[in-house]
Amino acid sequence: MRPFKYSGTGSVNAASQILAVNPNAKLLAGGTNLLDLMKEDVERPDELVDISRLNLTSVKMISGGVNTGGLSIGALDKNTDTANHPLVRQNFPLLTQAILAGASAQIRNMATTGGNLNQRTRCPYFYDIAMPCNKRQPGTGCGAFEGVNRNHAIFGWSENCIAVHPSDMCIALVALDAIVKVQGIDGTVRNIPFSGYHRLPGDMPQKDNNLNPGEIVIAIEIPKNNFAGKSYYLKVRDRASYAFALLSVAAALETEGNKIKQVRIAMGGVAHKPWRATEAENFLSGKIADEKNFKEAADTAMLMAKPLEHNQFKVELGKRAIVRALMQAMNGGRI
Amino acid sequence: MQEESLFPDLTNDEKKLIEDFLSEDVNELSDFGAKRREFLKQVSTVAGAMFAYQLMGGQEVFAHSFNQTTGDEINHANIENGITVAFKVNGLQKTLEVDPRMTLLDALREKLLLTGSKKGCDHGQCGACTVIADGRRILSCLTLTATCEGKSIVTIEGISKNGQLHPVQAAFIKHDGFQCGYCTPGQICSAIALMNEAKNGEVSFVTADVRVKARPLQLSDEEIRERMSGNICRCGAYPNIIAAIREVHSGKNVAELWKFAGENNQTQFKSSV
Numbered sequence: 209m210r211p212f213k214y215s216g217t218g219s220v221n222a223a224s225q226i227l228a229v230n231p232n233a234k235l236l237a238g239g240t241n242l243l244d245l246m247k248e249d250v251e252r253p254d255e256l257v258d259i260s261r262l263n264l265t266s267v268k269m270i271s272g273g274v275n276t277g278g279l280s281i282g283a284l285d286k287n288t289d290t291a292n293h294p295l296v297r298q299n300f301p302l303l304t305q306a307i308l309a310g311a312s313a314q315i316r317n318m319a320t321t322g323g324n325l326n327q328r329t330r331c332p333y334f335y336d337i338a339m340p341c342n343k344r345q346p347g348t349g350c351g352a353f354e355g356v357n358r359n360h361a362i363f364g365w366s367e368n369c370i371a372v373h374p375s376d377m378c379i380a381l382v383a384l385d386a387i388v389k390v391q392g393i394d395g396t397v398r399n400i401p402f403s404g405y406h407r408l409p410g411d412m413p414q415k416d417n418n419l420n421p422g423e424i425v426i427a428i429e430i431p432k433n434n435f436a437g438k439s440y441y442l443k444v445r446d447r448a449s450y451a452f453a454l455l456s457v458a459a460a461l462e463t464e465g466n467k468i469k470q471v472r473i474a475m476g477g478v479a480h481k482p483w484r485a486t487e488a489e490n491f492l493s494g495k496i497a498d499e500k501n502f503k504e505a506a507d508t509a510m511l512m513a514k515p516l517e518h519n520q521f522k523v524e525l526g527k528r529a530i531v532r533a534l535m536q537a538m539n540g541g542r543i
Numbered sequence: 544m545q546e547e548s549l550f551p552d553l554t555n556d557e558k559k560l561i562e563d564f565l566s567e568d569v570n571e572l573s574d575f576g577a578k579r580r581e582f583l584k585q586v587s588t589v590a591g592a593m594f595a596y597q598l599m600g601g602q603e604v605f606a607h608s609f610n611q612t613t614g615d616e617i618n619h620a621n622i623e624n625g626i627t628v629a630f631k632v633n634g635l636q637k638t639l640e641v642d643p644r645m646t647l648l649d650a651l652r653e654k655l656l657l658t659g660s661k662k663g664c665d666h667g668q669c670g671a672c673t674v675i676a677d678g679r680r681i682l683s684c685l686t687l688t689a690t691c692e693g694k695s696i697v698t699i700e701g702i703s704k705n706g707q708l709h710p711v712q713a714a715f716i717k718h719d720g721f722q723c724g725y726c727t728p729g730q731i732c733s734a735i736a737l738m739n740e741a742k743n744g745e746v747s748f749v750t751a752d753v754r755v756k757a758r759p760l761q762l763s764d765e766e767i768r769e770r771m772s773g774n775i776c777r778c779g780a781y782p783n784i785i786a787a788i789r790e791v792h793s794g795k796n797v798a799e800l801w802k803f804a805g806e807n808n809q810t811q812f813k814s815s816v
């Protein structure tokens with residue numbers, strides 16, 4: 209690991225100021241992604257700003273304003289605390305399931321909301337500094353494009369980068385229309401809709417998200433919804449636990465009689481950002497909640513898929529996973 | 544001393560340490576069914592003896608004796624960007640001056656000579672470095688020492704009390720929850736924390752319905768497997784690890800999946816060859 213200066217910090221403002229002055233400084237939250245990448249020599253900050261002790265921890269019900277009854281999560285709440293918070297388990301069980309699908313108990317005890325959002329891709333070419341990678345070193349090419357790309361994207365990729373976002377938590381958050389609250393260098397706070405937080409690679413794969421320099425994630429808000437009784441997070445991976453998703457589906461439904469009033473479908477492991485299957489949602493809206501319609505919706509969701517050499521299986525897998533996640537959700541989200 | 548010949552390669556000091564330890568803990572050993580003599584038969588290699596010794600929390604003694612020979616007083620003045628961190632390790636207050644790059648795992652092993660916590664992968668992928676920080680299991684290989692100011696860390700060396708094995712340690716021995724033992728300190732720390740999590744009613748990815756509130760939780764084997772998935776065992780001792788955890792978690796006796804080959808079994812074996 210390269211030498212760096214360790215800076216503690218007393219406030220979000222102070223942390224932003226360091227980022228503003230030193231473009232090579234990075235925020236340190238749980239460290240589970242950043243330290244790993246620094247050991248690999250992929251990340252090379254010369255200063256770490258330890259924000260882990262800032263007072264950005266509180267899972268709570270929002271009272272007042274348009275989002276009354278919604279949920280607010282602090283940027284530094286540990287993944288374990290968020291997943292197990294009674295409000296989350298009761299009202300947003302999809303989020304609990306998605307968080308618990310990721311990593312291990314030890315890592316979830318360390319990992320934070322902000323770190324989870326800003327974790328980087330697990331593309332092996334990104335991790336291996338001997339390989340070309342536009343995300344790590346713009347202009348060097350994409351090692352995965354003509355390499356082994358079994359784990360890579362089927363939606364929204366460009367020839368510059370075919371990586372996927374690795375988070376499970378974020379798939380639930382995009383399905384639940386979360387809002388990311390970020391604070392800038394001048395202290396102003398802005399709201400970014402979750403679906404607009406992460407980016408597609410385009411010709412700037414080095415940029416994972418739309419944070420401006422020096423901006424810090426301070427909280428996530430989830431609007432109130434009626435999905436708690438019918439939601440499910442399905443994760444498909446190479447081993448039963450402690451592995452990143454090959455593909456995952458977050459499904460949530462609100463029904464009236466046997467008709468679908470509202471539905472949300474989001475996918476992980478398929479794109480550079482948490483992927484909302486909007487066409488499938490539109491198709492299902494107002495229809496009867498049965499397997500036949502779910503299958504048709506899944507076909508719709510996959511129409512735009514552009515698989516690569518080694519990940520063609522993700523198209524059929526994606527269809528089946530969508531159907532199964534929706535069926536499980538209708539079954540009360542129980543396993 | 545009949546046992547003495549079992550440790551031909553040890554120095555007299557090391558022999559004495561093991562002697563002292565074994566004579567103190569005969570009772571505990573017989574608690575889980577192995578008499579001292581039988582136990583020693585099994586532990587007939589130096590590596591095995593050292594390992595058993597380590598498992599039983601005797602490492603601090605070794606650490607202290609090492610301290611005297613390696614010289615604890617390293618001159619820290621030249622550490623680039625060095626910072627001073629004060630935190631508790633196994634109940635004892637420690638103050639270290641460290642390079643900010645130093646992980647907690649390296650500080651424990653290299654600075655405090657607590658080598659029970661193991662470096663398996665150094666990248667968060669195996670759990671061998673698991674320790675308990677402020678009551679929660681974490682990975683010491685992905686924790687910077689610099690971030691530990693004021694924290695209280697418990698390692699495998701700190702879980703036995705007054706020479707008594709922690710029940711999870713005893714259960715791992717009873718159930719043979721290891722082979723090479725490299726993953727074991729992490730497994731045991733992880734298992735201890737797991738039981739607290741279950742007491743607090745924390746759910747997992749395989750919990751049937753996360754909306755149902757229940758505490759304490761009684762964990763099925765499937766639940767234990769999922770909750771222990773952050774600890775990889777290259778030797779594949781998983782069934783025995785699960786049996787050990789189930790026994791302590793449920794408070795009910797669980798039958799061993801193995802037993803020592805006694806005289807009878809040996810004759811049987813010989814006659815069948």
Ligand SMILES: Cc1cc2nc3c(=O)[nH]c(=O)nc-3n(C[C@H](O)[C@H](O)[C@H](O)COP(=O)(O)OP(=O)(O)OC[C@H]3O[C@@H](n4cnc5c(N)ncnc54)[C@H](O)[C@@H]3O)c2cc1C
Nearest residue numbers: 237238239240241242310311320322323324326376425667
């Ligand atoms: C072996 C292993 C397996 C894993 N498996 C999974 C899995 O199956 N599913 C899954 O979803 N994840 C998995 N993870 C990833 C894990 O979830 C992330 O590493 C973790 O969420 C990152 O959080 P952190 O607080 O540790 O972030 P850090 O490592 O501290 O930070 C990560 C990045 O986010 C930035 N950052 C942190 N906080 C903020 C903030 N408030 N504002 C702006 N930027 C910020 C940091 O500067 C850094 O660039 C796994 C990790 C490991 C090591």
Ligand code: SF4
Nearest residue numbers: 331333341350369370
């Ligand atoms: S897919 Fe993206 S991250 Fe992977 S090698 Fe190509 S450019 Fe790098």
Ligand code: FES
Nearest residue numbers: 663664665670684
């Ligand atoms: S050494 Fe820490 S997880 Fe492997």
Ligand code: FES
Nearest residue numbers: 722724776777778
């Ligand atoms: S006992 Fe050898 S790795 Fe687990």
